[in-house]
Amino acid sequence: ALPISIEGGQKDPTTLAFAALSAYRRGEMKDAAQWAKESLEKDGKGPWSSLADSVEHLTEDNVGKLRLTRPKPSTLPGGEDPTPGAVGPKLFPKGVAVSEPLKGVGGLLADAKAAYGVQDFAQVEKLASTVLFSDANNFEALRLRALAQTRAGRYGPALEDAVRGLALKPDAPDLLGAQAVTAGRSGDFATARAAALALLAADPQSAAGLRLLAFANAGLRDRAAMTAALERAAALDAANGELLRRARSLPEDGDLLSLFTDGYLLGDRTAAPLKDSPRGGLAKTLLGVGGGVLAGLALALAALAALKRRRAAAAEGALDLAMFKPDAMRAAAVAGDPPQVGPYKVLGKLGTGGMGVVYKAEDTKLGRTVALKRLRPEIAGEPREHARFLKEARIVSALDHPGIVHIYSVQEAPEGDYLVFEFVEGSTLAELVAARGRLPLAEARSLIAQAADAVAYAHAQGVVHRDLKPSNIMVDRRGRVRVMDFGVARAEKEALSRLTGAETSSGSPPYIAPEQAEGRTTPACDVYALGVCLYELLSGRTPFSGTAGAMHMAKRAGKFPPLGSPVDAVIARALDPDPARRYASPRELAAALGVVPA
Structure with missing residues (x-):
């Protein structure tokens, strides 16, 4: 798919970088070196420049003897020709595949272990997730998925799986x-x-x-x-x-x-x-x-x-x-959880994600429950990034809409700063899909419409979310949709990227628009993410899967598995690779969805 895209004239830096990686994997060093060089010449500091730089380095004379022996395939495994919309193993065949027909749990886990042995972590996650879909407490599947996600740098999901696995085998x-x-x-x-x-x-x-x-x-x-x-x-x-x-x-x-x-x-x-x-x-x-x-x-x-x-x-x-006795270990675990932060009495930990720790707390002055998010120490200790982050938090705190979770204040403490959020009881859309599977169109339409209204309000205030996904959209106890993490998670991630030199783009790969992965963000990116969320609510899965590069190419091709209903046309426009051809606003998307027959 990637060489076809290159030959068809699609030579943006991202496509060139992943084409170079694909060529390197097939042992085509000349093409790999050329495309890596062209990617760096077009954008030497872009989101995938380190990838291109690495491929170029690996094709230099000093490691010229390191060659993959895999013969160049004329077709992909199974006799399929590569297509511009190919994803996952079809785009980057790795030699480890699930045999057909679909294996039982034992076969899936055996394949997952084999995939882990060759560092095919995306395949491990896919196979383990298939097992966990039918057996949510399968320890071996949780173990393999947690290890694969950790290796792939997906720390939030990996931590969740590790905790679930340790509950079974401490x-x-x-x-x-x-x-x-x-x-x-x-x-x-x-x-x-x-x-x-x-x-x-x-x-x-x-x-x-x-x-x-x-x-x-x-x-x-x-x-x-x-x-x-x-x-x-x-x-x-x-x-x-x-x-x-x-x-x-x-x-x-x-x-x-x-x-x-x-x-x-x-x-x-x-x-x-x-x-x-x-x-x-x-x-x-x-x-x-x-x-x-x-x-x-x-x-x-x-x-x-x-x-x-x-x-x-x-x-x-x-x-x-x-120091290793159970009592000492419990004390060490509790030591990092402060009992009090200013006027806020900490009631317990709500969760730990890729961007920090969140606590449930009681505001002893106003008598209300709040959520406290501790600022990452790497940011708190760097004055320029600290000031930049707090500026972003102040902008977001000005958003006043019933569909947006509010930021109340910033609380200073000896161990660092905390953001004080409105506490919302309910479930995220991700939890709803995990518990119920596919949602009826009427329900999905209502949820997306409410989220779209909140996002449209933020756009009118000059704020783009940049990381819309089901886990950032809640439904409270009264059935109202509440959108979380406006700008804050993105600001924290970008600050960490600047501090560590890591190449990261804001947003989560399955949900971000292709231009956002390339470093360009506009309100149209939020429209795209809402389209992905809609697809997931209706199907129980995201429209794109595989590696970040595979998803990017599929998005650029505008190819995703259709749902076989009139809503496909709405989703297709929301997911158009060209931002100018998408719905002009989140409310326009909601309006188009509103006339689709249930």
Whole structure:
């Protein structure tokens, strides 16, 4: 599909970057190098520039002998010709597929394990999700999906699956590791520390547990505890010695978290973060390409490097087991949850997502229940980003519409700032679909119309949501739709992107418009996202799936599985690749949906 798009004249930087990756995977180094170079020439700082840079680097002479032996297929597996709308395995065949007819649970899980073995994390997630659709408490499916999502950098969903799996098997070591990584990457370092301590309670000589404990202590800004954990880890495994050296040489005001890559935390046997290529960003891209061959190659190279370095090391004394007792672990888990934030009495944790921790609290002055969201420490500690984020919060707090969850204020506290939100009891649209499956057209129409009205109001105030999806749209106890996270989640994500250098685009890949993935955001992006939400409410699935690149190409082609009803025409216009051809506003979309016969 990608070479066809290139030959057809579609040469935007994103298409070129993913075409380069696709060519590299087939061993077509000349095309890969050319398309990567063209992508960088067109936009050297765009959302996918690191991907193009990595492909270009991997096709240079110094790694010219690293070739994939897969023969170039004239057709895709099953005899299908590649088409511009192909997604998932059809776009990037990986050699691991579910045999037809559809296998039972055992076969699906076996295929998922095989896919995990070749770093095909998107396939693992797909297969595990199929199992969980019929058996929501299948431990092995939860375990595999959590690990795959963690590897792919999908920390929010991975953390949810890890918690669900640990409820079934509290001592599962790989899920404790996934929980530590994903909770830490979500800003909840107290939970990360508790998970690491649980690993060490089961095995005090666990190098993995010590690595994760060091990471959590870094997030808690406890440099001494971090260094102590790394010293013990280095005593158990010499591969940790280089990271210990770097930690000791880091300036007092240095960023402790910069020491820890996901590859290191997940046990990919690297002594420390891989060094960047001369152009920068290679290791980061290799480990974060979403489970493609570049990630697998990075892990293989890391394993080879570690084998050359690794030597047996004698343990230096016994660990203090008192700190790993259950009571101590529970205390560590609670330590990060403040009992009081200003006038707000914390009642409990509502959830931990990719952008932080949210608490339920009581406003002791006004006698109302609120939600508190703790600002990520990386942002709170950087004055420019902190000021920029608070400015965005002030803009959003001015939105006054019954369909928008309000921001009341910002509350300062010793451990950081908190955003104070209106507390809404109810269910998200994502929860509704998960519980009930497909919704009737009449109900979906009402829900989308209410959300569209709230979004249209925000547009009139100059605010674009940028991350509309079912999990950001609630239905309260009175049946009213309430839209959440206007601008705030996006502002936080972009701030983290600037601070860490990570290549991220605002929004969630299945829901964002193609131009948003390319770095251009307008109100038409919210219309597109509402169209995706409508499709999901009516079908129980999103119209696009697979890797981010696969979804982008399918969106650019305007191809999605039709529902076989008159509503298809409404969805097709909302999802038009050209923003100018979509509905002019969310209310126009709602009006068109309103005349579709139920």
